[in-house]
Amino acid sequence: MEVFKRAGDVDRYLIRLDQGDDVLGCIDQVIRENGIRDGAVVSGIGTVSHAVLHMVTTTGYPPVEKYPVWEDTALEVCAIQGMIADGVPHLHAVFSDAEKAVGGHLEPGCITL
Numbered sequence: 001m002e003v004f005k006r007a008g009d010v011d012r013y014l015i016r017l018d019q020g021d022d023v024l025g026c027i028d029q030v031i032r033e034n035g036i037r038d039g040a041v042v043s044g045i046g047t048v049s050h051a052v053l054h055m056v057t058t059t060g061y062p063p064v065e066k067y068p069v070w071e072d073t074a075l076e077v078c079a080i081q082g083m084i085a086d087g088v089p090h091l092h093a094v095f096s097d098a099e100k101a102v103g104g105h106l107e108p109g110c111i112t113l
Contacts, residue, residue, distance in 0.1 A: 001026045023110040037087050044080025049113040051075050053104030
């Protein structure tokens with residue numbers, strides 16, 4: 001992972017991940033190491049070889065949730081965005097293959113290809 005910081009009225013970070021990096025783990029690391037309390041993740045693109053999403057599958061309460069996993073599967077990362085609140089990222093992601101796109105909450109275990 002390589003981190004580029006641009007300081008100013010609002011600090012901005014660009015994170016370049018290496019093959020095998022855990023996407024959410026690296027984002028967490030940048031948050032911790034830079035003392036980021038609140039912020040926004042505005043863009044994330046690339047490819048993963050493993051993916052885990054968290055999805056709510058019902059409209060009732062309590063919600064029924066599922067955690068689909070893709071292992072050894074090349075998926076395009078079409079988008080990652082969300083917020084950082086009190087030092088905790090809450091991010092949504094959209095992944096696609098040649099057939100479909102799927103979205104949900106980004107979970108640990110999304111590994112860069």
